[in-house]
Amino acid sequence: MIGELSLPMLIASVLAASAPLIIIALGETLAEKSGVINLSLDGVVLFAAMAAFVVAKETDSLLLGFLAGGCAGMLTGVIVGYFSIYLHLSQVAVGFALSLLCRDLAYFLGNPYSRIQGPTMLSSKLPFYDSLPSSLQIILSQPLTVWLALLLVAIIYYFFSFSKAGLNLRSVGENPAASFARGLNPAKIQMLAVLGGAFLVGIGGAAYSLSLKPGWGRPQGAEGIGWIGLALVIFGGWNPIRVALGATLFAFLQVSGIGLQDLFPGIPSQVFQTAPFPLMIFTLIFMHFSTSRSRKQGYSSSRLQRLAGKLFMSRAPKGLGQSYRQE
Amino acid sequence: QSHASADTFIFGLLMVGPANDHGWSQAHFEAGKEIERNIPGSKMIYIDKVNPADRPGVTIPFLVDDLVSKGAKLIIGNSDDMTDGIREAAILHPDIKFIHISGDDALNPDSPENLSNLMGKMEYGQMMAGFAAAMTTKTGKIGYLGPLINDETKRLAASCFLGARYAWTEVLKKDPADLSFKISWIGFWFNIPGVTSDPTQVAKNFFDSGYDVVISGIDTTEALIVADQKKKEGADVAAIPYDYEGACEIAPDACLGVPYFNWYPGYSYFINNIKNNDWKKEWLWLGPNWKDMNNTKKSSISFKNGNALPGDVQTKLAVFAKGLGNESISLFTGPLNFQDKSIFLKEGETATEKQIWNLPQLLEGMDGSSK
Amino acid sequence: MKKLIIDILLGSLLVFSFTSLVLLIAGAPVLDAFKHIWLGAFASSIKISQVLSVWVPLTLCSCGLLFTFRANLWNIGIEGQVTMGAIGAMAVLRIPGIDPTLTLCLAFLTSMLCGGAWGLFAGLLKTRGGVHEIFGGLGLNFVSQGFILWLIFGPWKRPGIASMSGTELLNRKLWLASLPGWRVATAGIIITITILILTWLFLQKSRLGLKLKAIGQNPKAALLYAISPERYYLQSIFIAGSCAGIAGFIQTTGVYHRLIPSISSGYGYLALLLVMLSGYKIVLIPILAFFFASLNVGAIQLPIVLQLDSALAGVIQGCCVLCALFILGIRHDR
């Protein structure tokens, strides 16, 4: 228990705070599994949050708002995809420039809509809500975005692990030339993955302005989240479930950081706020070292060791960052 | 057509937050508009979001240079954080007058002659806010969303607490031990991601931990928005925003009311002085006009009731305000202890303005960090 | 040459159309907006000197980045390196009782060392810890942000109140002087021009520049020439950090005269864009830095005069880079 928050409340808070991040990180996972790094996340999240709020406000429809967020994300996906897959430009350069551009574009275009009341997604009760014990009631009364995030974890896990399309996508990320040899169209698959991923990132952004931190303003409160999303993909070893767990861990750090203020009154509260970011990124070092060790275990003949290895093993798709040029 | 005619008076306003923040900056902005409407020939030029997070690399002297080049004769800086910049600019532009809101540089004999300070006695507003909160809380737990820790914010939080305790013990006749008043400081006047605590999250934590009224001491309206969200989800909670008369509009049904500043009296005082060549360096701390508290021309501080404040509480609040006005209720009167149990005021002793202005720490009974 | 001019014209046209489109969407008067940005940057000598005071840190950061880009490193941690440079400078400036000139010189050196060390840290994370420099750099940016906040709200807070407005003002003797009527520290300009020349010398004339280029192009082959990529990665990122550190020093002593939380002002990120736009050519750096700086300064007019957000400057800057990349892309594709 952190501060005065009861355990169920803490769980509920963490779940709610992690939902948009999960959606964003899963979107990036999708793109990266196909071999394309979309580095523009940080700006796109804001841009989508702005677009979602503006549309939701104008139409008074949350659904249209979320769609607008997704489309705004997809629009940036088109740029990232076209530049890196078809023009073969550096994915990092394109993503970084786009990230700064989208952020400022969001601030610029969103200015007239800042700090006004708009539609908000409320937490909804489950049908069997009243029959649940009260702690479960607390945990389970969540906005739809939380269920969406959890559903997406399952869907994307299934997609990668069991579906034909997911296998094709992964194969392109590993070795586009071989995929081409087997009759796939790597460029098309990468483009679809980037667009789909960017759509999810947009939905994640919309979840900020329509649910978790309702409203638009500068700052919006989602600044820096895109970078965390990118780090989470590595942290999660490109595995949707681990990525989601990472997002939850980050949300926990953020929620509990407020309570830590009471526990350590000598330390300025600002320090707790910055802490999760470096913590997240320094776990990457840990990942690096544990990966080299667990890679061996991952292939061990003992089932248990294989499982343990899989938990910590992380390896980028082999073709990550390079786009395929047909001869 | 000639915008520089003799009786045009241009004044520049530097606002720390957005002009439409439904809070501190908007209160200043509206006062400036009011000046434009009421003082013939006056014209406001302004720039908002003057803070290093929103406008990285932009300094106060730079903005002042620009406003002066556009003809401004008076510069108003509305943030505590502009202290150094305003002073630097005042030295660079000795023939331009400066008002720094909320500081006390003018009390310092070395400070430039063209720099005055203006502040409102929000202590009274906060007392009323605390009163309203204590009268409505069901759980006896009041949360205070604090900005950063300094003398001003400590005295405001303390005033709020005193108002709440008065309502709890003197009006409701309950045990003071059952009232919990907790402050969570976010680190700045508004959210800066990755730097301050996220006020949305802090307000959520308050409500999730059983606090049913959250009073906002920050310039933006997150507490009210979260309260509204929770209320729509069925929780019986409410919030009190801060600074701006219209703050409740963003979520009227969850709003108990708002203690607000009205800067028009202060602004017009200084502008008239400048026009009459009566300027002098001064430190002005303006309070409510108790007889006509909601009159924008006269009263610098007031409290506006919100939809969520029950009718009977409204009546009792009016009585309370009256008591504050005729000094039959004096809350900064002993016995009062500091948070560390050391004595602030002895039995019967009343604090001086200076003691209140420079309140060193929070009071006994308040929960939260003093430094 | 003719092709280059066509490219530049095409790029400008693209940027201009996109920006106009954005302005139209925002319902703003397009030509007015450009006019006010122009006036805001160049209307008076004071404004030009403001532009120069932004030009200084931008150019410094860009010079540093030329080293890391040449070694094919993405030194995204440059923001943190500016911050650490400023902290290093402040640590020296706080020491009482030394001759001001000496203090300033010491602060200058310390800022270089601190910035460089912070860069080295990111470099070591890459070479030893296997963390890509983008994530290492970002992580260190957040760490430096936490560190400077801790200092400002903790040990270095002003008497009585700790506030986001930073530490107490420096003694005026420790301010970098500017010419009368100018708002930019003369020493800053001189230092920047010196660093520009040194950067040019190092990159074009020294064997270090050549080795960095070799490593950036082909680390595998570098080994055959007995050049250790790890060593030169670290050297280049140390140099970049030092340049950024100097920028932090000037921000502290010449612009803010104190330490503030956002002392780096986003110039590091902006410099990354700038260097990409320049095509990694040093001759273009001072020119483009001046262009970017004038956008930054001029855009302040947008909120004052047209009630628009000044973020338009960032939109134009980002758009310039994307358009330049786009033209590069279609040229290579042909």
Place this chain on the structure above:
Amino acid sequence: MDVEFQHISKNFGQVQALTDVSLTARSSTIHGLIGENGAGKSTLMKILTGYQSKSSGSILLDGVEAQLNNPSQASNLGIGMLYQEPMDFPPLTVLENFSLGTPRQSRQELHFALKTLSIRFGFDLDPDLPVELLTVGERQQIELLRLIHCNIKVLILDEPTTGISPAQKEALFPALKQLAADGLTILLVSHKLEEVANLCSEVTVLRHGKLTHHTAAPFHFPKLLTAMFGFVPKRKDKGSARDKGSPILICKNIEASGERQGLHQCDITVAEGEIIGLAGLDGAGQSTFLRLAAGLISPDQGKVTLFNNSLPHGAKAYIRAQELHTSFIPADRLEESLFAGISLRDHFSLREEHGMFWQSRTRTRQRTEEAITTFSIKGTPEDLAEDLSGGNQQRLLLSLLNRNSRLILLENPTRGLDIQSGQWIWQHLRDELSPDTAIIFSSPELDEILHYSDRIIVFHDGNIVLDSAVADTSHGAIAAAMTGMREGTP
């Protein structure tokens, strides 16, 4: 399905890989395609699968002209290829690799199909293991099974037996024959004449991108070998025979990994003044050996001794080897040994000056100009390395060699060079260097090895199968050793 190539030509930029090749492979037969390295066999096959586009010519399937612009079209027409280099996805599991590119099927069905096919061909594959843990041979097995599972009509096998054990071969060959009998058209690319003789009913030989020989069974091996490698050149005068001096490189009992098969039980001693040619099929172990001697890779077992100093392990080894006057020139010039965007002068600057801070323009310029004249490089000191033609890049690399080198390791030194350039380079190597310098080089061209070396070492699947003085062996014996045949067989 009959496959008919008509006047196929293909060029990669200036490299003419195929010139006017026409041949027909009939259904229900196995058609062999042989030729030395770089003859254009793989290119011809990749054109059939649509993986590479042809420059001119046409392909008829059962007499109808087919559009084969990408692998997808080809596989829809029933054409499948087992690529020479494994075209698979190392981190994915066997089953996933098996299923990629096949029609949609449930996991159970795939599992079952893989299992039955494995049994039929006598392969042993764990469906859940990541492919990267398998040997190249096993990876090719999966691919073969996948193609058969796809019900293709034309099966192209590009070196299918690399890394397959004799026992598996015994299972594979009858199966292939059975497939052909069932109506498949099989195109088999191979270097191994035994296999070709065993399986094929017709054989086509390519040499330098042109069709040089076409014959039906029975085959006359010497004729095939001549068509593959050209005539056996008469030994020209090599100049004075060199004196062997004391040993400078000793490899003892080396086990190392690298290329396809790694190196096994490798024992080589090289003496001063020796010129040794390394022969073998691509990837048989020559490159691994050269890199081992250069200190770029460390052995898993055993010891490399250079000039009586044993090389340390790890990254320091290469530096140490250089200190011991060893130089190495890799085959892939722009990938591994030159900096594409850096000028010739700067290459000299990087190479020659140590411990200096500034570049000295005049000195390195002079040096570069000297080198340009001595090595007749067509270029100026300011030209970028990538702007040089292949031959000139090679000359540049030679000119960058340390002149004090006593052991020179060359990987395919005349790769992509015309005859004149090649001869020039050899003349330079033999005549300009001091006579006690040892040279070890690999080459896919037997002629070159026979012509320039004193001693020949033939690698096969990571083992040394022949080590003898050139004078003591014959062209046929070497060619046979290279194709995996023991000496003495026809």
